Amino acid sequence: MKQKGIKIPEATIKRLSAYINCLERLDDKGYQVVSSELLGESCQVSPAQIRKDLSYFGEFGVRGVGYTTKTLTEQIKVILGLDRIWPTVLVGVGHLGHALLNFTFFREHGYRMVAAFDSDPRKIGTEVAEGLHIQPIEELVETSNREKAAIGIVTVPASSAQSTADLLVEGGVSGILNFAPFKVKVPEHVTLRNVSIVSELDNLAYLLSSKKPRRRRKKIK
Amino acid sequence: MKQKGIKIPEATIKRLSAYINCLERLDDKGYQVVSSELLGESCQVSPAQIRKDLSYFGEFGVRGVGYTTKTLTEQIKVILGLDRIWPTVLVGVGHLGHALLNFTFFREHGYRMVAAFDSDPRKIGTEVAEGLHIQPIEELVETSNREKAAIGIVTVPASSAQSTADLLVEGGVSGILNFAPFKVKVPEHVTLRNVSIVSELDNLAYLLSSKKPRRRRKKIK
DNA sequence: CGGGTATTGTGATAACTATCACGATACTCT
DNA sequence: AGAGTATCGTGATAGTTATCACAATACCCG
Known part of the structure; x- marks a missing residue:
C-alpha cells in the first residue's frame, strides 16, 4: 500500500477511469472475478500496467485468483472520488x-x-x-x-x-x-x-500524414 | 534539424496544436513576431519546452529576435498535416x-x-x-x-x-x-x-477529492 | 495436507519526457 | 564596425512513467 504524499501519474488516473467501464462490461458478461490479464485485454492496457496502477493505492486482488469484479469497481470509484455526489x-x-x-x-x-x-x-x-x-x-x-x-x-x-x-x-x-x-x-x-x-483531431491528422503512406484500395483492374 | 525516424512525444504534438491557437490569437493582437517566452506565457508552456518541441522538426526562429507569427503558424500546420484538406x-x-x-x-x-x-x-x-x-x-x-x-x-x-x-x-x-x-x-x-x-471529468473528481480540503466561503457570521 | 498452478504486488530497470544551462547568432546603437 | 543585448537551438541532466521479472501467496486437487 502506498498513497502517502506520493504523486500518482496522471496517466494512471485516466486509466483507472477506463478500468471502471471495462469492469462494468465484464461484470455484465458474467465475470465475477477478473485477472489483470483479462481486464488488460478488455481495455487494451498491459496486465503489469494495471497492477502497477492499482498498487499505488493498495492491494485489491487475491494472488493466484484475481480481482472481484464488483468490489474492484467500487474501490476504484472510491479512489477517484466517485463514491459521492x-x-x-x-x-x-x-x-x-x-x-x-x-x-x-x-x-x-x-x-x-x-x-x-x-x-x-x-x-x-x-x-x-x-x-x-x-x-x-x-x-x-x-x-x-x-x-x-x-x-x-x-x-x-x-x-x-x-x-x-x-x-x-x-x-x-x-x-x-x-x-x-x-x-x-x-x-x-x-x-x-x-x-x-x-x-x-490534429493529433490524428499528424499521425496520418507522417506515419504510413498507404493507398486506398481501388477496384482491381 | 531532426525528424528522421526519431519518435516525437505525443505531448509535443498536442502542444503544437495548442500553439496554433495561441499564435493566431497573438497575431490578432498585432504581434508580427513572438518570442518563445511570449508564446509560452500565452499558452502556459515553458519557453524551453516550446523551443524543444519545435526543434524536433527544424529551426523556425531567428536568434535574438523570435519567430515570425504568421510563418510559424503555417509551419506548424505543415508539421501537423493541416496544410491539406x-x-x-x-x-x-x-x-x-x-x-x-x-x-x-x-x-x-x-x-x-x-x-x-x-x-x-x-x-x-x-x-x-x-x-x-x-x-x-x-x-x-x-x-x-x-x-x-x-x-x-x-x-x-x-x-x-x-x-x-x-x-x-x-x-x-x-x-x-x-x-x-x-x-x-x-x-x-x-x-x-x-x-x-x-x-x-473523473480526473477532475480525483483531483478535487484527493488534493485540497477546502471549504466554501460562507457568509461571515 | 502438501505439491502444483495461477496470479498478484513490487523492486529494479529501461524508456521516455521535460528542464536546464549555455553556446550560437542576429539585430541595435553609438 | 564593434560592443551589447535578446533570444534561439540543443546537448546534458534530472525527473517521470512504463516494463520486466520474480518472490509471495492463495486456491485446487489428489
Whole structure:
C-alpha cells in the first residue's frame, strides 16, 4: 500500500477511469472475478500496467485468483472520488452543452447536473434535461453558491470562456472542465482541466500524414 | 534539424496544436513576431519546452529576435498535416455529433465534413450543417469510398461503436476519432484515437477529492 | 495436507519526457 | 564596425512513467 504524499501519474488516473467501464462490461458478461490479464485485454492496457496502477493505492486482488469484479469497481470509484455526489453546473447550452447535459454516463458516475446557464434570452426557461431549465448567466453566481456546485463545465465560445470561468470561481466551484478552445486562467485553489477536441483531431491528422503512406484500395483492374 | 525516424512525444504534438491557437490569437493582437517566452506565457508552456518541441522538426526562429507569427503558424500546420484538406465523415448525429459538425474550428484546420450518417430513419435527409444532409448508415461504406474520406468520427452510443468503426474501416478511412465510451478495435493500418469525456471529468473528481480540503466561503457570521 | 498452478504486488530497470544551462547568432546603437 | 543585448537551438541532466521479472501467496486437487 502506498498513497502517502506520493504523486500518482496522471496517466494512471485516466486509466483507472477506463478500468471502471471495462469492469462494468465484464461484470455484465458474467465475470465475477477478473485477472489483470483479462481486464488488460478488455481495455487494451498491459496486465503489469494495471497492477502497477492499482498498487499505488493498495492491494485489491487475491494472488493466484484475481480481482472481484464488483468490489474492484467500487474501490476504484472510491479512489477517484466517485463514491459521492458531485453537484455540477454547465454554462453554454449549445449542441455540445446539450449533449453533456443528457449524457447518462455522468449521472452514473456521480455527477449531478444542478443547473445550466446560457446567455441567449430565447433559451431561458427551456427544459434541457429532465427537470433542468436553462437559467440566465446573471443567476450563475447565486445559484452555484446555493446549490453548492463543486464542478463547472464550460461549453461557451472561446470569446466568453474567461468571463465564464471567472463567474464560476465566484460561484464557488472547486473545479472547472473547459471545452472552449481558450486557455482560461483561474485562481490557484480552483482545479482546471482543458479538453481540446480540435487538438485530438490534429493529433490524428499528424499521425496520418507522417506515419504510413498507404493507398486506398481501388477496384482491381 | 531532426525528424528522421526519431519518435516525437505525443505531448509535443498536442502542444503544437495548442500553439496554433495561441499564435493566431497573438497575431490578432498585432504581434508580427513572438518570442518563445511570449508564446509560452500565452499558452502556459515553458519557453524551453516550446523551443524543444519545435526543434524536433527544424529551426523556425531567428536568434535574438523570435519567430515570425504568421510563418510559424503555417509551419506548424505543415508539421501537423493541416496544410491539406482532410475529407471527414461523422457517424451518429446526436447532440455531440451535431456540435462537431457545426464546429467552425474544424473547417479552419482543414477538416472538410463530407458526409454525416445516422441510423434513425426520422433524421435521414435533415440538413445538419450547410449543404450537409444526414444519410442512412447503409450508405456509409459507399459514400466514404466515393468521397475518399480519410477520417471518421464516431459519435454513436457505446453499443454500436464497434460496428460503426468496422463500417468506417470498410469505407476506407485511415483514421478514426472515437467519442463513444467503448474501446473499439481496428486493423493495424487504421489509426485510432479515443476521446473520453467522462475520463476527463473523473480526473477532475480525483483531483478535487484527493488534493485540497477546502471549504466554501460562507457568509461571515 | 502438501505439491502444483495461477496470479498478484513490487523492486529494479529501461524508456521516455521535460528542464536546464549555455553556446550560437542576429539585430541595435553609438 | 564593434560592443551589447535578446533570444534561439540543443546537448546534458534530472525527473517521470512504463516494463520486466520474480518472490509471495492463495486456491485446487489428489
